[in-house]
Amino acid sequence: MSVQRFANVPVAALLVALLASIPHLRAQPAAGGMQMPDPKQMSGVPLPVSDLQPGTVMVRVIRGSLANIVTGQRVELLGGDQPLTSTTNEAGRAEFTGLKPGTRVKAVTTVDGERIESHEFEVPSAGGIRLMLVATDPNAEKKAGKAASAESGAPAPRSLRGGVQSGSVVLGDQSRFVFEIGDEGLTVFAILQVLNSAQTPVQPPQSLVFELPDDAQGAGILDGSSPQATVAGRRVTIAGPFTPGSTSVQFAYGLPYSGGDLRFSQTFPVALTQLTVIAQKVGDMRLSSEQLSQHRDMTAEGQAYIVGQGPTVKAGDALVLDFSGLPHHAVWPRNLAVAMAIAILGAGTWAAARTGRADASDASRRQKLDARRDRLFSKLALLEEEHQQGKIEEARYADRRSELVAALERVYTRMDHETRVYADDRG
Secondary structure, eight states: OOOGGGTTSOHHHHHHHHHHTSHHHHSSOBTTTBOOOOGGGGTTOOEEESSSOTTOEEEEEEESEEEEEOOSOEEEEEESSSOEEEEOOTTSEEEEOSOOTTOEEEEEEEETTEEEEOOOEEOOSSSEEEEEEEEOOTTHHHHHHHHHHHHOOOOOOEEOGGGOEEOOOEEOTTOEEEEEEETTEEEEEEEEEEEEOSSSOEEOSSOEEEEOOTTOEEEEEOTTSOTTEEEETTEEEEOSOBOSEEEEEEEEEEEEOSSSOEEEEEEOSSOBSSEEEEEEOOTTOEEEOTTOSEEEEEEETTEEEEEEEEOOBOTTOEEEEEEESOOOOOSHHHHHHHHHHHHHHHHHHHHHHHHTTSOHHHHHHHHHHHHHHHHHHHHHHHHHHHHHTTOSOHHHHHHHHHHHHHHHHHHHHHHHHHHHHHHHHHO
16 A cells, blocks of 8 residues: 555645634634644645536635635636636635646735745646645744743753754644545554754654554655655654754555454654544544544535544553444455456366367367457456446446356356367267
């Protein structure tokens, strides 16, 4: 399982879209102290969504935070045949419609003399694009500094060479773990805020190392993450020193499962000041953990999510989550299909060997049977592939499979009959 497909769309953008869609979280923290991630990190990142009509791009303009929307703001969409212009409405959104799929565009606006551009992106053929353009809030840095100082009671660091101090860091309360449901597996996104509340850079006694679960696959560092984070196999390492304030680290990996239940466990190298978990919900999926003091279902961009929160997780402790009711496919149809394919191949080899002993007068007839057998086998293989990918309804799949298997049986019966006739003639 690979996370490469997320390289150009950091999952933090999805998190912002989720929190932005919940009215009472826009202007203030939710109950329990839940705070939103820094929207500035996701400024200009296009987020494909299915709730917009094809050829639609929705641009939201804010100043510093989702609470500070910018209305009446002129937004340009550059690219295509000619630039397009729209103005943000009372919700701070500018809408562009009727765009040609495949056109490469980018959104641009200027707020108080600050020019803000999005990443260039391609208009999708299905669904639309949402993105934010985030202007600088002059008071943001001052507010962040006060929050960081109040958050940590760490002792004053001692000096090291180059002005770097020895000291400690924590994972701030804007850290999130996000889970996306995939085909027979979860994709785990770790969106971490490494917080240094000192006034100078600090170097912890050792690098921060996350040992991923034993069955983790395809671990990778996401775009927008600090270059201090590296991945090697199932180990993610975040090296110091850490500058004052927060360092953003984002990594992801796949976690396969074969049934409806899965236990997730992740140990933290340093303390996590507040636990926040967001999981995409499909069907009757459930999430439970003794470490979640509260959790609730929410909907954003037409998708259901489970959002859970909990208190501090100490350094060296593990976050343990139990997922149940996960969507999965039964294994026996796939095994049966593989067994059938092997049987068909074996029968084909056997029949081909016996065909080699047929008279020249029978060659044309046997070649036609061989060709029909091969066509039926190819159709069966394609049907099984479509079924595994969910491209065909179960009833249609069962009927078509029965037809193909019956046809193959008739071909092999005919081939066996031809072989017996040949043997009788030679006898």
